[in-house]
Structures are given as structure tokens and as C-alpha cells.
Amino acid sequence: MTQLALVIDLNVCVGCHACVTSCKEWNTSGSAGSLSDDNPYGKDPTGTFFNRVQTYEAGEFPNTETIHFPKSCLHCEDPPCVPVCPTGASYKREEDGIVLVDYDKCIGCRYCSWACPYGAREIDEHQKVMKKCTLCVDRIYDETLPEAERKPACVMSCPTSARLFGDVHDPQSAVSIAIREEGGYALMPEWGTKPSNHYLPRRKTRLHIHEDELVRADNPLKKEQRGHAAPVDDTTLDDSTSW
Amino acid sequence: MHPAFSVIFLTTLIGVGQGLFLAVFTGQSYSTVELLPAEDSVRFYGTGAIIALVFLIGGLIASIFHLGRPERAWRAATRWRTSWLSREVIILPIVMLLVFIYGIMHYFNLDKVITTSETGFVLHLSLVIGALGSLATFALFLCTGMIYAAIKFLQEWASPLTVINYLLLGTMSGFTLATAFASYSAPALMNFFGIWAIIITIAGFITRSASLFRNSRIKYKSSMQSALGVRHSQIQQKSMGFMGGSVNTRDFFNHKTLLFLRSIKWIFILMTFIMPLFLLWIGLEKSNSATLMAAFLVQYTGLIAERWFFFAQANHPQNLYYQTV
Ligand code: SF4
Ligand code: SF4
Secondary structure (H helix, E strand, O other), X not given: OOOEEEEXXXXXXXXXXXXXXXXXXXXXXXXXXXXXXXXXXXXXXXXXXXXXXXXXXXXXXXXXXXXXXXXXXXXXXXXXXXXXXXXXXXXEOOOOOOEEEOOOOOOOOOHHHHOOOOOOOEEEOOOOEEEOOOOOHHHHOOOOOOHHHOOOHHHHHOOOXXXXXXXXXXXXXXXXXXXXXXXXEOOOHHHOOOOXXXXXXXXXXXXXXXXXXXXXXXXXXXXXXXXXXXXXXOOOHHHHOOO | OOOOHHHHHHHHHHHHHHHHXXXXXXXXXXXXXOOOOOOOHHHHHHHHHHHHHHHHHHHHHHHHOOOOOHHHHHHHHOOOOOOHHHHHHHHHHHHHHHHHHHHHHHHOOOOOEEEEOOOOOEEEHHHHHHHHHHHHHHHHHHHHHHHHHOOOOOOOOOOHHHHHHHHHHHHHHHHXXXXXXXXXXXXXXXXXXXXXXXXXXXXXXXXXXXXXXXXXXXXXXOOHHHHHOOOOOOEEEEEOOOOOOOHHHHOXXXXXXXXXXXXXXXXXXXXXXXXXXXXXXXHHHHOOHHHHHHHHHHHHHHHHHHHXXXXXXXXXXXXXXXXXX
């Protein structure tokens, strides 16, 4: 079985919001219709987004670390948002595991948004239907696009390549290898939703340099300086072993 | 969560309707086995069922305001296998239909005798319809409660107490209304309903207090650490990624101060349980219809506050991601 998903590398995300804007751009002009906005250039702008980038800080000054944290629907393997939907508008695709909303069936009851612990669903307050990340389902299978571009818009736009896209059920895919080898984890594992999207933790690259690595013991320049060893006063191995 | 008045009115109004129907039908079934005097079909059973129906319709109308696309509401009946909301959407019209048939049967004297046993027990068709209606009513309470209790990460709701409270609080308000209604149209039943209203109100008070107690010491499973997957005891949000708010900040927060929440809690405890108990007692002692009616009105207003608090108190884990602009 295929399960398409994103893997987001928190170690390289710089919080530039390129994925947010390119997601909005692609999905507001897509075949499923626009994503509503109110006061986009005025006071209190608000609107429907599939993807948000948030910023957190861990620790206390001066020992702090900034975490830029993109969040969109995680396409859970056991999505709690699907069974609660009274109309069947929310569904998980058999063939690739993408969780979608059928905008023609949704009655806008918001029950699914209550049932998503991640706050990944946002109702479109003008079209009155529930919206969420589609993993660019209208892009990734589009054969008119060059093969290299058949990826979600956010993945295409990320300047640091913090977003990987692929099949997390295929053990040899780049995403599976990244999850396996770079310590990929799921959000809020306590609810058993089994999110398909994974996050790669921030990693520190530390160099451990010892004194003797700075001074080469076998430096030929130092050969001449080496005199005879001073006579040893301490106990030596010779003294301690006796026949 | 943000308390939506459409849902507050939906749940409280259908609660009254269901409770009142249960009360009326209890009156009729007791009279069949001669524990209570039989009442006039038109004045009591018929009119009572129709008042119950009016409350149910009121709730249905309120629910329409909750839907973004009410014209597609029929679709909500399709996923009854998995969704409690869908089950509620199916059961509600069934309850309404049965209450309607029951009311019409009494009001226009269409009731038929099905059989008469040797001991003189007369089985009326209306009793069968009423029994089915009561079953459906209980099923509706279950569905309404489970809509909330089934969302496991809304930990304030995910408890059997939620279902019990919907059942008891709805039945309680219906019996209080039945008491007031009986004092006008069937005085012989007033004490019977009144005593049951008091008993159910006390029971509801106990179970609602139990849920308040449970919720005051809840341990949240999700934390900033599990939400981000960062293992650090001090994590602060610096930006939620936008400035003007979104559905996530509007639908999931109550935007009220702790003081306001606490006052609503005491107001609803007073108005849903304590004052109605007092008014019921005085009304029954003095056989005063106006006091009994006041008991119902105070209790219903209290229930609106109770439901508001029920929503406002629930803390959704998504709120962890929306701590600061
Ligand atoms: S992240 Fe939320 S909306 Fe997406 S599949 Fe999981 S529960 Fe459903
Ligand atoms: S808002 Fe739409 S998709 Fe969500 S539960 Fe209701 S009908 Fe289903």
C-alpha cells in the first residue's frame, strides 16, 4: 500500500513562509476553487490556509533555540477526522492514503475540525465547507507537468529543501530513509492517529577536539627538540615486578 | 472551545422536548396500570406531546444555523455506521415523527384498542407508539451525548458522565415543564411529576458536579513537548504564523477571562439545580402554577449557561499551537 506524505526537516527550516505562500497560491487558483480571504491588505487579515509556519523558542535567554515549525494536515494513517464525518465528505483514499474533503458533499458542520487534534482543518468561512491540505493531489498526478514538478507546491518552493515528499510505506523511498536514519518522529503520538507526515528533529553537529589533536605528536619539526627522557624517580613497572 | 449558540439551543431545546415527552408518556403508562388517574387525551396527553414537538422543532431550527450548507443536510444521514452525528441526524426526525403521531392520536381521539387482557388491562395503540417514542428518545440522548463523549482528545467531554448528564439534564427540564403544565391541565398529576422533577434534578446535580469535579483535576495528555516533538521543559510560542486570527483562534477558544468562566459556573449551578429545586418545592406546597412555571424558566435559562460552560470548559489540544500571535 502507498502512503504519500511529507517529511519536514526542522533542522533546516528557516521559517521563511515560502511554502505557505506557494501553497496558498497553488490551491487558491486550483480546480477546486479559491481559498477565501478577508481584508487581505487591511486590518485583521484572515483567511483559509492549508499550511502554516509557526515559530517557537525553547530555553531561556541566552540559552535559547528557535524552532520554525510548518504544520499542515498530517494525513494520519488512522485519521480521527474521517469516521466522525456524518456525510462521508471526509475520506481517506485507498490508493495513496491522502485524506481529502469532498467539497460537494460537505455540509460545513465542523465536527471533523473538532476531531483533529492538530488543528489542521480550517472551514472556508465564505464557501462554508471544510478545507485542508490535499497534498496537491491535483498536481502530483498531473502528467502535463514535467516529472520533476509532480510534487506538492510547498515542496517545490522550499529554498532549503526542508520538505521531502514521497511514499512512507516504501522502505527504500527517500522519505522512509530520512525518517529511519535521521530520527523522524510523529506529532502527538499519544492519540494513536499515526500521522503519515513526519518531522526530522533539530540536530547539533558538534566537533570534539582534543589537545593531542591540536598538537601533532609526530610532528617532524619537533623531532630534534626531543631530548633524553629525564631519569624517573617514581615507581616503575620494573620495580613492581620482582622475581 | 467556542460555545456556539446554535448548538447550545439545539441541545437544550431538544432536551426539554424529549424530557416532556417522556413525562407525558410515563403519565399515560402509569394510568394504564391504574397507578395514576387517567387524564384527558386532548388536554393533557395530546397537548403535552405537541408542546414537546414544538421544542424539538425549535432545536432542529437552531441546528440549521450551525451548518454551513443546510441545504445538503440530508447527506448527514449517510454515515451512521461510524458517526454519532449522523446517528443523531437519523434519530431526531424519528423521535419527532413518533411524538407527532402520539400527539395527533390523542388530540383527535384516533387511539385504537389493540387487545384487552382478561385482567382488564387495555392495550392502546398510543401506548405502543409512546413506548417506541420513548425508546427513540433515549437513543437520541445517547447520540447527542456520544457526539461529544466520542472525541477522545477533548478530555473534558470524553467520559460516560457526558452522556449521563445529557440524559439527566434533558429529562429533568422536561419533567419540570411537565409539572408546570400539569398544574394547569391535569392537577392530579402535578405532585407525581413534581416529585420526579425534584428527584431527577438532584440526580443531575450529582452527576454534573461529578463531571465538574473530574474536569477540575484533569491531566492533559498532550503538551507543548508532544505537540512539537521537542524535548525541552521550557517552550514558548513566538509566532503562530499570522496576525489577524483564523478559524483556529476563533472556533477553539472561548476568549473569556477565568473570572467570567467561574461566574458562569456558579450561575448555572444556582439556576439549573438549586433555584428550581426550591421553586418546585414551594410550587408543589402551595399548588401554585406560576411558581412552577418560574421553576421551569429559571431552569431552562440555567441550562443555557450550563451548556455554554460545557463548551467553554473543553480544552482542545490544537490550542497548544495557537498560544500567541
Ligand atoms: S492531521 Fe488532522 S485533518 Fe489531517 S488526517 Fe490527521 S486528524 Fe485528519
Ligand atoms: S464539516 Fe464537512 S467534512 Fe467535516 S464532518 Fe462536517 S460534513 Fe464532514
